[in-house]
Amino acid sequence: METAEPVRRTLEIEEVTNLYFIHPIASRLTPLFAALRIPPNAVSVAGMVFGILAGVAYHHYQDPRNVIAAFVLMIAWHVMDGADGQLARLTNAQSATGKVLDGICDYVTFIAVYSGLALSLSGQYGGEAWILVIAAGLCHILQSAAYEVQRQEYNFWGLGRKSAEFVALTVPRRAIAAGPPMQRLADFVHRAYVRIQFLAAGVTVEFHQRLTVALTAHPDRDAAIREQYRRTFAPLVRQWSVMSANYRTLGIFVFALAGAPQYYFWLEIVGGSVISVALLRKRQARYRSFFEGLGMADEPPVALSMRTAE
Template sequence: MTSPQPDKARLHGNARIAAMQNPLDRVLYHPLAARLARMLAKTPVTPNMVSVASGMMVVLAGIAYVQPGWPGTALAGLALHMSWHVLDGADGDLARLTGRSSPTGEIIDGIADYASHFILYTMLIVSVIPVAGWIAPVLGVAAGLSRIVQASFHEAQRRQYLCWAYDVPWLRTRNAASSRLGALGAAYLSVAGWLAPGDAAIDRALADPDQREALREKLIALGPAPFAGSSLLGANYRTIALGLSMLAGSPLWYFLYEATALNLVLAQGVWRSRRAYAALSTRR
């Protein structure tokens, strides 16, 4: 990560805004991530290295989950998967502390997350094929595809909210650092834009100095939930849900939950976000 960002990004980073945090973030992940980032800031370790390490923790979680020795291996897998959240927060904190925030780092972080979870899901599917047969790949692929769509909506809406309410830049508001990463960023945004298209009227209002502050006050008062949907769509509770499923003896319970219940939560979130956009436009 290069190209330092303004101090505003440090002050208004995701981990610094209470409305953007769920209880696990506030109590566990963000305090540990901040402490780790402060330690790493004194070393040659870069934010991109931390992003890659976070992906490795997901892969290690998958390896633990598919080993014999339940329930110890299930608990080990859950602990390793939870450590991903700490590292996933530490890379951004480290980038802000060292002035290395950039679009390239944001995309590398996303690639590490998606690639590592692809490996995790593949291992889980393969591990239950001998028991469940064709049901395992069908449910596993359905869950994986659902996760991509659900996470794209939730994270894109959260980032859009941060941009609107706190002026924190993200990929929609800046150019990627290289053509290859720019293409990957465009692919991510195309998926996110389908379900989280933003609102041109709100963008125009925020560009108008006469309307900007009043609209931001409304956005902050509303909070991110009307735009990003339930926190169940976020990664934190998915990790816990998978751990509980493995403690129950199989990842199939988690696949079923992600492919059915969370898609209903997604549909409600999309509907709610469109209503929130319309309400903001009407109030102005």
């Protein structure tokens, strides 16, 4: 069965636990799901169910057996979360609806886990526990969005792969308005979600304009420019993987098993924010060094028309 995109995600920037554990398991399940004609969205929902059950187990984190059960359930969610994307690419079933549903399932999983822990912690700390958990959740959203955009941008510019995220911002609104009602709703939500991701990641229109101009003005250098992009940004994208859901799952497990999940939330608020700011600053420096490597350091950005994104 042919597919327009690789079934597995980009290996050179993949997070190590995905590379050697989660995605190999998902890869074994994906052909089975395809043979059984299970749609990718059903796999996403199944993963979400595992996540919700993990939240129920974490509500009783005082018993180590529940913590271990919750961790196993979250691993199952990670596997399903990897398999739904692989299945969509294998069967050419990618869609804006699937992207939105996948994001919703991810957030529902962490909302369930965070809520389960908050309910338990509120018995000891009262309403302050909910304030702590909600603040951590907001930081989680911003940090995760920034990480995902790094991956999307790398695939788009570094490898020249079609990106649903970038297409979502360039498809004219009149084209979306002409679609079926449910498709219009899914596209609208997807575009809004992508814009929030890009804002959190500090993606600048100037960088995208300048790189578009470079690729358009020098088609003979397309391969060289993309190679330069990969050399410049691949190490940074790998550093961003510390913000992946895998390490959050591991962190929750460790702190809950130690009987102090509240410290995980403080780590997410303080540690995650400090790391994110540092990585965003490094990213801006990499932008500059990238154009210096292309000999475009002093070229002003060209004001390309952005009307197609409106």
